[in-house]
Amino acid sequence: MSKVHSAVAHHFEDAEQQREAATLGMWAFLVTEVMFFGGVFGAYAVCHFLYPDAFAAASNKLNVVLGATNTAVLICSSLSMALAVRAAQTDKVKQIVPWLILTIVLGLVFFVIKYFEYMHKFHEHLFPGASFVFEGPHGAQAQLFFTLYFVMTGLHATHMVIGFGLMLWLIVRARKGHFSSAYNTPVEITGLYWHFVDIVWIFLFPLLYLIGRA
């Protein structure tokens, strides 16, 4: 609980104003993130509307069991993130780092599963581009589905990597004893970010894996 880090930056009146500013800043940023993913969800909606049969056929190539497992893993990581925030708020400072590490580990589990899914798609020539092969009448349209699949899940994964970076930074600061019930804004807003990333997946999973599945 060093004084240096609970101190208020020169341009703020008090700690409360500083905390409110940081929180609002993260919410404003998440609004832009919603619009960012909103654009690609919009593209997905248009293509799905144009080619419902091809999208259903392509969607059937995805592995629902792996996707559902990953959904469960991410929901658990949201819980551990929330517990890290809770630990900071209630002065259980020794618990912050373990919860953050658990969150990262769950995120890595997600990545391992995702890696096997991606590799499987590469082997089946389902990665869009010159080598793409899709049996049946809907080849070109199915490629659109897989383009969107890789762009959407790839952007989601990129956001998770950024989340790992933020959590590593939090772990370093937590070890130095920067966080307490008096000052925990970075933990709180990183939590907001991580929950957002999870919510994106909650939308991606049914759109990519479940819609149109017979």
Added chain:
Amino acid sequence: MTNPLQKSQDYLNAEYGVRSWFFTQDHKRIAILYLISITLFFFVGGFFAVLLRLELMTPQGDIVSAETYNKLFTMHGAAMIFFFLIPSIPAVLGNFMVPMMIGARDLAFPRLNLLSWYLYTIGGLFTIYTLVDGGLDTGWTFYAPYSSRYTISNVVPVVVGVFILGFSSILTAVNFVVTIHKMRAPGLTWFRLPLFIWASYATSVITLLGTPVLAITLVLLGFERLAGVGIFDPALGGDPVLFQHLFWFYSHPAVYIMVLPSMGVVSEVVTCFARKKIFGYNFMAFAIMAIAVLGFLVWGHHMFISGQSVYASLVFSALSFSVAIPSAVKVFNWTATLYKGEIEFRTPILYAFGFIGLFTIGGLTGLFLASLAVDVHLTDTYFVVAHFHYIMVGGAVMGYLAGIHYWWPKITGRMYNEAWAKFSALILFVGFNLTFFPQFILGHLGMPRRYYVYPEEFQVLNVMSTAGASILGLGYLIPMVYLIWSLRRPKDAGDNPWGSTGLEWTTPSPPTTHNFEKTPVVTTEPYLYDKKGSSE
């Protein structure tokens, strides 16, 4: 850290050396960094414009090839829109003035503010790399599938550059929204805010909602080009109209990102130099927000002939007409503010007059283009070119120059040469109209945009336009000279040379690093000008 007791110390001489500028977290110094960068891009974009106009002096192609011409108008548009107009007022004047006008010591996130400038610079370097490496010829709109499949020019570096630049805009917008929400001085309620703050707020909201959609569009475009797939390519099952929808969802609101801040500046300037309270303050504030909201609902008017559903076009046309209502409210209220004012004809208000007149013409010709049948005739003609230059150059750039001249004494502590400044305002107005008014006629006669040759009967009007462009070019060089020249003077501007009422004028000129030694307390509404209390 500055010592507040030393009166002579200000943000410019608080620290010296390269590091004190490139690692500064002072919003005022970051504004200066932005001022230098965007001025550079303004002249890069202007240089391309000069080449375009030179080529169009004669009906044949004589200076450049058709391919080079395509690259010139592309790079002119991209440099001017992404690297000058969009950041111009927010990143320079807004960065400097938003905290000062609301009684804050800095923006909420100074480090993000500095990062924003670095991202701008990195995005700019990608664009300059493209220039050196042979340019881009898709038009600044990157329409697919030409951009994703057919062109052999440098699409990906520019797309990466604009993507990075988008983060710079977003960070500035987050900073403004948070600062305006959370850091206003005690007593400064929303309806006591200067209209420039309302305009900056509305602009930031548009930036937050629109820029990410452009970003994802560019991601999809880049992926499509690199992987050879076709989300937007009809040959591969994609939908080119989808690209246009996504692109204009950002790029139409971006017009309001460019022009709303200018409206804010003009509101400040008009009320100050008319020595009169702004007419209809509440309506002015609501009109700004109305333009921001309506601006998001009209993007389809760029696609009346692109195969968009005719019913969608009907709705987009009607909504486009409705944008005229808040815009007209603003023009009427500026006029009513001037009515029976004691107008002082100083340089800033001359530029503001230029804005009001040219914006009105630009806005009214926008109604022609919003009409479905008329637009079929005018689409992709010089009428469109003239229309948006009246909004962006006649409107946005005039407003930017009004703001630069209004706040220059606060930013630098120096007055510029008033006679030269008035002269340049005048020749900019003349040069601008001579350049772009003939283009309305050319467009109406049917001259298409984006061609480097044209039928001989169009030559007279084209020569007029090119002549106007040379006057306009001169008009932009003169302020460069006298503004830089003014820096040689001692700091002679005084704290409040215009007798303005804003909080920013209660600080020394130039301000100290912390802006306000004591946080001001606001007890009144803005713009309480009494006619007799004029400046010295």
